[in-house]
Amino acid sequence: MVNVSKSLKLYFVMGSANCRMFDPEKTLAEAIKGGITLFQFREKGNKALKGNDCLYLGQKLRHLCEKNKIPFIVNDDIEMALELHADGVHIGQDDGDPYLTRKQIGQNMWLGISTHSVEEAQQAVKDGADYIGVGPMFPTNTKKDAHQVVGPDLIKKIRSSGxxxxxxxxxxxxxxxxxxxxxxxxxxxxxxISAISGADSPKHAAAAFYSLK
Known part of the structure; x- marks a missing residue:
């Protein structure tokens, strides 16, 4: 699998409830054409698919990523991640114990952990995170249980903390x-999430992000 740091460049997060113009498979296919470098399957919210429907969608999206050599991450659901042979799992601060998560997924799968402070970032590294998510960077409507906005300055503080x-x-x-x-x-x-999944053209939206850096 490719390098974690490089894969994070354009990290697309999506579930069926986030798609506006197309179905999830088409949305992801277009985003891949636009240049996303990693995909996280996050099937959450009131209209989220459950059980076999969720698994079936996950299988289709996983296949699409595998075919295009895009790392495939599952949000929170370890059992599904293992069943789909995902490349990694991403957990939040309230989603479970990182030590137990690592024990379940083994050493070959990536472990991403959401953090909202310097202290949480330091703990995530101690807990063996392969990468950390930091946020919310700005106000967002996508996540109803989002933490208070921390802004890009928190990333600077995390970097300067060592x-x-x-x-x-x-x-x-x-x-x-x-x-x-x-x-x-x-x-x-x-x-x-929505800047790509809710765009009139997920392909063009992803390409615009990809060209930034």
Missing amino acids: LDHIPIVGIGGITLDRAKLVYQAGANGVAV
């Missing part, structure tokens, strides 16, 4: 005109 080498992706409310602020703060990449 965490020079941990791969970091900024997430939350990142639009095309805000993305450069996240890169400039020291992130390896940006995680985007």
